[in-house]
Amino acid sequence: MITCLIVDDDPALRELVGDHLTRYGLTARLADSAAAMRRELARGGIDIVLLDLMLPDGDGIELCRDLRMHSKLPVIMLTAQGDPISRVLGLEMGADDYVAKPFEPRELLARIHALIRRSSGTLAPGVGEPAGEAGAAPRFAPPGLSARAEFGGWQIDWRNRMLVSPEGTGLSLSNVEYRLLAAFAEHPGEVLSRGQLVEMTRSAASENNERSIDLAVSRLRAKLRESLENPHFIRTVRGRGYQFTAELAR
Numbered sequence: 001m002i003t004c005l006i007v008d009d010d011p012a013l014r015e016l017v018g019d020h021l022t023r024y025g026l027t028a029r030l031a032d033s034a035a036a037m038r039r040e041l042a043r044g045g046i047d048i049v050l051l052d053l054m055l056p057d058g059d060g061i062e063l064c065r066d067l068r069m070h071s072k073l074p075v076i077m078l079t080a081q082g083d084p085i086s087r088v089l090g091l092e093m094g095a096d097d098y099v100a101k102p103f104e105p106r107e108l109l110a111r112i113h114a115l116i117r118r119s120s121g122t123l124a125p126g127v128g129e130p131a132g133e134a135g136a137a138p139r140f141a142p143p144g145l146s147a148r149a150e151f152g153g154w155q156i157d158w159r160n161r162m163l164v165s166p167e168g169t170g171l172s173l174s175n176v177e178y179r180l181l182a183a184f185a186e187h188p189g190e191v192l193s194r195g196q197l198v199e200m201t202r203s204a205a206s207e208n209n210e211r212s213i214d215l216a217v218s219r220l221r222a223k224l225r226e227s228l229e230n231p232h233f234i235r236t237v238r239g240r241g242y243q244f245t246a247e248l249a250r
Helices: 011-023 034-043 060-070 084-092 105-119 175-186 194-200 210-223
Strands: 003-007 027-031 048-052 075-080 097-101 148-151 154-157 162-164 170-172 234-237 241-244
Touching: 003 011, 003 034, 011 027, 011 105, 027 034, 034 048, 034 060, 048 060, 048 105, 060 075, 060 084, 075 084, 075 105, 084 175, 084 210, 097 105, 175 194, 175 210, 175 241, 194 210, 194 241, 210 234
Parallel strands: 003 027, 003 048, 048 075, 075 097
Antiparallel strands: 148 154, 154 162, 162 170, 234 241
């Protein structure tokens, strides 16, 4: 049975969502604050987190980032209607999906089941995999690459969505970082425009744009300890886009 942790300071919404999920065979646990969320997570047994952006004692985006640093639990952000900036930031911080308030409970239920299917021992679909295609097997890595790819002393652990440093330290990847790295790995040496990368990293939960691509590239470079003046792996080609220059071990 799927256990959902609903984190929202609106008691009416918490109860409404909890009752709806319970009616469809899920277990709902409720938290009205960041502190209550941490207590419930410490108890264990949570399969997915529904996290409101605004809490009385914490910011949902920061909580999502902190959660992603220690856990691979699927996270659905609950955002205000017409708040695309927060949605993008939430996805950048590692949220797997978002639902805008007010939402249709049946849509929320469908998104929960979709995320659980994708995350139960697997990763989210890789670049180019049709979202929601019936019977589609999850892809752990781009075509031609094993579950782990190596370049310049670094490793990409596709299955666990991590970069592993030359010293063996694991660095988790957000959804857009994962898809961006997969796009680069599928097209090594090619100059990819920002528009191409937007399309290659698009997902049902993503509202990527050229600015979000630039942000994701900056974050990947920071994780790879790249020099802005002379990057070794991700090169900016002025007026054209980005080029992944590393040689991947296949």
